[in-house]
Structures are given as structure tokens and as C-alpha cells.
Amino acid sequence: MEKARISSIQLFLLLTGFLYGSTVIINPALGAKNDAWLAIILGGVGGALLMGVYVSIALLNPSRTLVEILRDRSGKFVGNAVSILYIWYFVHLASLVFRNFGEFMVTVTFPETPMIIVIGIFAVILVYAVNSGVEVMGRLSELFMPVVPVVVLIISLSLITTRDFTAFLPVLENGMAPVLKAAFGFITFPFGETIAFLMLFPHLNQKGNLKKIAALSALFLVVLCLVIFMRDISVLGSGLMQQATFIPHLTSLLIPGLNVEPLVDINLLIGGGTKISVCIYAAVKALSQVSGIGDYRKLTTAITTFCVVLSIWVYENVLEMLSWAEKVWPYYSIPFQMVIPLILLFLSFKKRVKPSNVRNGS
Amino acid sequence: MAIVLAAFIILSLYDLQRFIRKKEQAKVFVIYASLMAASLTVSLLLAADKRPASPAQLIEWILKMIGVVK
DSSP: OOOOOBOHHHHHHHHHHHHHTTTTTOOGGGGGGGGHHHHHHHHHHHHHHHHHHHHHHHHHSTTOOHHHHHHHHHOHHHHHHHHHHHHHHHHHHHHHHHHHHHHHIIIIIOTTSOHHHHHHHHHHHHHHHHHHOHHHHHHHHHHHTTHHHHHHHHHHHHTTTSOOTTTTOSTTTTOSHHHHHHHHHHHHTTGGGGGGGGGTGGGBSOGGGHHHHHHHHHHHHHHHHHHHHHHHHHHHOHHHHHHOSSHHHHHHTTSTTOOOHHHHHHHHHHHHHHHHHHHHHHHHHHHHHHHTOSOGGGGHHHHHHHHHHHHHHHOSSHHHHHHHHHHTHHHHHHIIIIIHHHHHHHHHHHHHHHHHHHHHHO | OHHHHHHHHHHHHHHHHHHHHTTOOHHHHHHHHHHHHHHHHHHHHHHTTOOOOOHHHHHHHHHHHHTSOO
């Protein structure tokens, strides 16, 4: 086990950055249209509970990564097989975020630049961060993550005079079904993706704070998403919001006499960078543990190269990307985010209860 | 096509010379080579405008077959 340690605040910022990730571009809660605020709250509660499952697994198996827990609880063969599936899942997730980032940059900021160049340069920086270790990733999040809420506040306050605060009315116009569907989407993206943190939790220096950190980061994301949603809908209105592809970018263009467009890019760079680096770290670390290679750094370049290629290969265009993220991703994620973790939690409880029963019996 | 090959050659040479110098285990070479070969194959196919069916399409097809996605 790598001896690197991260503090509670670093883990909180890493988690928040990961959760914020590419919600600048894709927010499944927006599927509920005017009622997205309700979907964000319901999804946030469900997401916090799901994160609670991951935290419980980590607390029941202290100092163990996801791969080690899987091997301990389900045997070496099954454990390794499921770990390989998780490696694929983390690689796939990293490539999807790479693509989100690339699509945004190429559409909005660098229309003349090929996407592979934008993604490739970003990947080089992230390989360096991942190879530097989890401590450096934690310190980087300490340095950059405070910028995210400040940017959101700057854009929100700049538009305070041009708002229609009744834009989110009427409430529940289309009933509860779209809200629940959007809330489920919001649980799987981004909350369920924090399963990748089971590869990072063993590095936390004070394990007792884990529950508090997870709950606070979930709360922080819900508040941030609510602020962004209320800002966007009150400025753009419901109709334009449904038609726009990159909503926060469109909102940022409406500030009179001030160009804050790069600030949205910065937020995506920070959130996306955090999310991709955590995913790559989780994938490489898991691969090194499954294959019995001591140092995960040997495989970082190969995995990142694969992620970059996969990000270009995975979708033909931005519309396919948005449609896939909304329609397929939530269901594809269920086994990785819910089924396997719940089985793992059950097995962890069973294993913990067993020794005390034996003692009581004797 | 040439740019793709050049990028992969540079990346591989940079890593492989490190691996050889540190006398890494055979499995490191095998895993590294497999990942890079898969990436190179897909990159060349994409560069040649012969995009193979993507994993996203495959996953969607499986979920449609099960009846989870309509």
C-alpha cells in the first residue's frame, strides 16, 4: 500500500470537485425541466445515501481498497473478475469526461482546434498529476477547488438585475414521474460515480471524518447545483434552457459589458480535471493490484492513452453524447454503483458480525 | 495516419526505455503492450475513417436487448 496520506479537507475538496466534474455540461436533473430543483434535492438525498453505502464499506474494511475488499469478500477469482469490470468502468468514465471536456472546448472556446489536440494536452497534464500521487492530487484540489464556487457566485451576482424569479413556475406541471426519473439520473451521475473513491479512502489520515466529509460534499454539490439552476432558469427561461446545449456558457454570455466566458472553462477544467484524475488513479491502481504490479505509475501512460483514444471513439457527435448520458448511462451504471456495492456491504456486515456471534456462543 | 504512428512511437519508446532500464517484470511489458496496441489499432482505424462499432453502441445494444432501454 502506498503510504501517501490526505487530510479531511483535501478529500472533501477532491470529492466536491469530482461531483461537480462535468455537471457544467451535463446535468441529468435538468431532464425534469422547470422542476429540476426538486430533482436536484431528491437526487441529492438519494445520492448522499448511496455515498453512505460506499463510506460504510470503507469503514467496515479499513485500509483496504475496492480491489482488496472484493478479493477478501468474494474470493480471489470472483474478486479479480469483478475488479476487472470496475477497471473498465473507471476507464470508460474517464473517457466520457474527457469527451465532455473536448466537446465543450471545441464547440465553445477553440472551434478551429481538433478535439484530439485539446484532449491530448489535457491528458498530459493529468498523467503528470496522477503520477505525482494522491497527496499531490489532494493539494491541487486545495489550490483550485475554492475557485469553483467563487466563479459560480461571480456569474450569478453579475446577472442579479436581469432575472425572472417566477420562471420555474408552475411546480409539477408534468407530474412527479419526470422528476423521479431525473432524480434517479442525478443519483447515478455524479453521486454513484464516487464508487471510484473506494480506491482513495484508505489514504485518508482520519477515518472517523469519512461520513461527515461525504455528507458535506453531497450537500455542497446540491447547493451549488441549485444556485446554478435557479440562476440559469431565471435568466434564460425554461424554453431556451431546454434548447441550449451548454447552458452555463450561454448564461455567462448574457452579462452586459463583461466577458466571463473563460471562467466557465476554468470551472470545467478544475472539475473535469479532478474527476478524470481520480478515475485514472482508481483504474491504474486497481489494475496494478489485480496484476500484482507494485507501482501503479508504470501503467498510467498506457491507461490514459487508452482513455484518450476511447473518448474519441466512444461517440460520433455531441448529440449522441448527450443522448447516451441521459438514456443509457443511468441503467448501465446500476450494477457498478448499486448492485455490487450493496452485495459488498452485506458481505462486509456478515463478516463483521460472525466473530462476535462465535464469541457469544462460546 | 503518420502523426498517430509518430505519437505512439514516441510514447512507447519513452516508457519502454524506462522499463528496460529498471528491469521490469514481463507482466508490466505485456499489460503495457496490450493497452498500447489496442489504442493504436483503434486510432489507426479512426484515422482511416473506418470507425469500428464503439463500446457505447455495444452497451446500448445489450441494454436494448434485455429490455432496460427502449
